[in-house]
Amino acid sequence: MNIDEPLKSNENVSFPRGVPRKKFYARQRYVLASLGFMGYFLISCLRNCINVTVLSMVRWNNTETNVTDAMNSTVEKSKGFGWSSSQEGLFLGAYFYGYVCTNIMGGWLGRKFGFPIVFGLPIFISAILSIATPIAAYTSFALVIACRVLIGLLQGASVCAFQGCWSSWAPPLERSLLNSIAWSGFPFGLGFANFFAGYICGTLGWEAVFYILGGVAIGWSVVWILIVSDSPRTNRCITAEEVVYIEKSIGFTPKDMLQSQDVPWGAIMKSRSVWAIFVAHFCDNWTGNTFNAILPTFMSKIFNFNVFQSGAVMTAPYIAQVGVSILAGYITDAARQRKWISTSVARKVNTIIAQGFLNIFMIIACYCTNSTTVIVLLVVGMSFRGFTYAGHNSSPIDIAPMYAGVVFGISNTIASITGFLGPLTAGLVITDKTSISQWQTMFWINGAFGFFGSIFFACFASEVERNWAQIKDSDKETDLKTNLKSALTDDEC
Missing domain, CATH: 1.20.1250.20 (MFS general substrate transporter like domains)
Structure with missing residues (x-):
C-alpha cells in the first residue's frame, strides 16, 4: 500500500512524557x-x-x-x-x-x-x-x-x-x-x-x-x-x-511489537524463503571476499603492479560501489512505488544483476592482456555488487520485519565462513601465481558460486511477509492458530 507522506497531520500523536521535543526538520x-x-x-x-x-x-x-x-x-x-x-x-x-x-x-x-x-x-x-x-x-x-x-x-x-x-x-x-x-x-x-x-x-x-x-x-x-x-x-x-x-505505512506501532517477544527459531529454519537468503548471501560473500583477497596479488603477479598501484585498483571499485548501491536502492523503490515491478521481482532482479554482472566482467577481465582494460572491467564489475543491498540483503526486512535482525544474523554467520574458505580455495587452486590459466580457473569457480546463488534466490525467494513473522492479536490467538493449520503457503515446509 502506497501512503503519501502528509505535510501536516490531522491526527494527535501522543509522544511519551519526558522526551524533550526539538525542532529538527x-x-x-x-x-x-x-x-x-x-x-x-x-x-x-x-x-x-x-x-x-x-x-x-x-x-x-x-x-x-x-x-x-x-x-x-x-x-x-x-x-x-x-x-x-x-x-x-x-x-x-x-x-x-x-x-x-x-x-x-x-x-x-x-x-x-x-x-x-x-x-x-x-x-x-x-x-x-x-x-x-x-x-x-x-x-x-x-x-x-x-x-x-x-x-x-x-x-x-x-x-x-x-x-x-x-x-x-x-x-x-x-x-x-x-x-x-x-x-x-x-x-x-x-x-x-x-x-x-x-x-x-x-x-x-x-x-x-x-x-x-x-x-x-x-x-x-x-x-x-x-x-x-x-x-x-x-x-x-x-x-x-x-x-x-x-x-x-508499516501497519503497527512499538506497542504492537512488544506483544511477541519469542523468536520462532523453528519456523525460521524451516522457511524456504529464508534459505534462499542464506544461499544467496553465502554465494555473494564468497565472490566478494575472495576477489577482495586475491585481486591485489592478481594485479601484482600478472601485470607487475606494485603494492601502491594494487591498492589504488582495489580502492576505486568500492568507492564506485557506494554510488551504485544508493542509485540501485532509489530506482528499486521508485519502480515499486509506481507499481512497475513487484517487490519479489525487484529483489530477484537486483540479486541477479549484482552477482551475474560482477562475475561476467571478472571472467572477461582474466582473459584480457591489457592492464587498462582489466582495471576498467574490475571497477565496473565490482561496482555492480552494489545492487545486492536492494536485492537479497533487503529480503529479511520484507519477509520478517519483526525478526529481520535475527534472520540476518543467522545468514551473516553462515556467509562469514567464506572469509576463510574463499582465500583457502584460492590458495589450493593457484599454486603458481604467474600462471594465468590457474587464475582463470579460480575466477570461473567464483563465477559458479555467483551464478548459482542468484539463480537459487530467483527460484525460491519470496518477499511476502511470512505467517510466523506476523503480529498476533492475543484476542484472536486461537482463531489464528486454527487458520494457520489449514493455510497453504509456498514457504513453510
Missing part, C-alpha cells in the same frame, strides 16, 4: 540511515585498516620466530615488530575469529534490548579497544590478538543488530533505499581505509591510524546516543507527520 528515517552509513563505515575502517598498517608494524627483514617467545617480547618504536609470517596471518585474521561468533546473538539482543544500544555501544567499546591497540602491541603479542578478537566479537553483534531498526523505521516502499544508504558505508570504508592507513602511516606513524579512527568512532557514538531512538514515537527530533506516515 530533516526526515529522521534518513538521518538514521545516514548515521547507519557512518557506523558501518567506521566498522569497516576499524576492521580493514590493519591490512595496510601491518606493513609498518612489522620489520621487513624479520626472521621466523617462535610464537611463544613473541608473546612476551617488546619492540622499539623505530624498528617494528619481529613477528613471523604466521604471526602476521594470525594478527590479520584474529578479528574474524570473534566476528563470526556473535552475529546471531546480535540480532537477538537488538530485538530484546533495542537496536540503538546494541549497535552503538559495541562500536563505542571497539573504539576504545582501537585506541588501546598500539599499547597492547607494544606490551605483548597475545594482548594485541586479544584486542582484535574482542573488536570482532563486538562488531559481529553490532552489524546484525542494526538490521532490526527497519521493522519500526522503514516504510515498506522505502526499504531498498534506506537499507542501501546504510550498507553502502561498508564498501566506502573498505575503499577509504587503504588510502587513509597508508597516508597516516607515512606521515604520523602507524599508531595514529588506531588513535584517529578510535577518536572518530567515539565522537560518532555520542551523536548516535543523542539522536537515535528505538522507535519514531520516542525520537526527540521527529515531527508528528513523519510518525503518522511511518506507523501507517
Whole structure:
C-alpha cells in the first residue's frame, strides 16, 4: 500500500512524557540511515585498516620466530615488530575469529534490548579497544590478538543488530533505499581505509591510524546516543507527520511489537524463503571476499603492479560501489512505488544483476592482456555488487520485519565462513601465481558460486511477509492458530 507522506497531520500523536521535543526538520528515517552509513563505515575502517598498517608494524627483514617467545617480547618504536609470517596471518585474521561468533546473538539482543544500544555501544567499546591497540602491541603479542578478537566479537553483534531498526523505521516502499544508504558505508570504508592507513602511516606513524579512527568512532557514538531512538514515537527530533506516515505505512506501532517477544527459531529454519537468503548471501560473500583477497596479488603477479598501484585498483571499485548501491536502492523503490515491478521481482532482479554482472566482467577481465582494460572491467564489475543491498540483503526486512535482525544474523554467520574458505580455495587452486590459466580457473569457480546463488534466490525467494513473522492479536490467538493449520503457503515446509 502506497501512503503519501502528509505535510501536516490531522491526527494527535501522543509522544511519551519526558522526551524533550526539538525542532529538527530533516526526515529522521534518513538521518538514521545516514548515521547507519557512518557506523558501518567506521566498522569497516576499524576492521580493514590493519591490512595496510601491518606493513609498518612489522620489520621487513624479520626472521621466523617462535610464537611463544613473541608473546612476551617488546619492540622499539623505530624498528617494528619481529613477528613471523604466521604471526602476521594470525594478527590479520584474529578479528574474524570473534566476528563470526556473535552475529546471531546480535540480532537477538537488538530485538530484546533495542537496536540503538546494541549497535552503538559495541562500536563505542571497539573504539576504545582501537585506541588501546598500539599499547597492547607494544606490551605483548597475545594482548594485541586479544584486542582484535574482542573488536570482532563486538562488531559481529553490532552489524546484525542494526538490521532490526527497519521493522519500526522503514516504510515498506522505502526499504531498498534506506537499507542501501546504510550498507553502502561498508564498501566506502573498505575503499577509504587503504588510502587513509597508508597516508597516516607515512606521515604520523602507524599508531595514529588506531588513535584517529578510535577518536572518530567515539565522537560518532555520542551523536548516535543523542539522536537515535528505538522507535519514531520516542525520537526527540521527529515531527508528528513523519510518525503518522511511518506507523501507517508499516501497519503497527512499538506497542504492537512488544506483544511477541519469542523468536520462532523453528519456523525460521524451516522457511524456504529464508534459505534462499542464506544461499544467496553465502554465494555473494564468497565472490566478494575472495576477489577482495586475491585481486591485489592478481594485479601484482600478472601485470607487475606494485603494492601502491594494487591498492589504488582495489580502492576505486568500492568507492564506485557506494554510488551504485544508493542509485540501485532509489530506482528499486521508485519502480515499486509506481507499481512497475513487484517487490519479489525487484529483489530477484537486483540479486541477479549484482552477482551475474560482477562475475561476467571478472571472467572477461582474466582473459584480457591489457592492464587498462582489466582495471576498467574490475571497477565496473565490482561496482555492480552494489545492487545486492536492494536485492537479497533487503529480503529479511520484507519477509520478517519483526525478526529481520535475527534472520540476518543467522545468514551473516553462515556467509562469514567464506572469509576463510574463499582465500583457502584460492590458495589450493593457484599454486603458481604467474600462471594465468590457474587464475582463470579460480575466477570461473567464483563465477559458479555467483551464478548459482542468484539463480537459487530467483527460484525460491519470496518477499511476502511470512505467517510466523506476523503480529498476533492475543484476542484472536486461537482463531489464528486454527487458520494457520489449514493455510497453504509456498514457504513453510
